[in-house]
Amino acid sequence: MCQSCEVLRINGVLCHESGCPDAWRDYDRECEECGCDFRPEERDQAFCSPCCAAAHYGQECDCESCETFRRETCPAEDDEE
Ligand SMILES: [Zn+2]
Ligand SMILES: [Zn+2]
Numbered sequence: 001m002c003q004s005c006e007v008l009r010i011n012g013v014l015c016h017e018s019g020c021p022d023a024w025r026d027y028d029r030e031c032e033e034c035g036c037d038f039r040p041e042e043r044d045q046a047f048c049s050p051c052c053a054a055a056h057y058g059q060e061c062d063c064e065s066c067e068t069f070r071r072e073t074c075p076a077e078d079d080e081e
């Protein structure tokens, strides 16, 4: 379960020993951009998705779903800004 500590199961909830470096893996955290709960894959991951990370830093996300969304919502001809 955890390679860094003895995990306890309390009321069905996994509890790492305090100070366990791997404890973050078992807890959801709140996305700093959209506020939804997500399970981080990286220790210092602050956003649920690349889309939220891009939005937070004022960048345009280049993932496929955002590209599609932009194509559908803002036609290329209508490029005033
Ligand atoms: Zn642990
Ligand atoms: Zn998010």
Ligand SMILES: [Zn+2]
Binding pocket: 050, 051, 052, 061, 062, 063, 064, 065, 066, 067
């Ligand atoms: Zn995206």
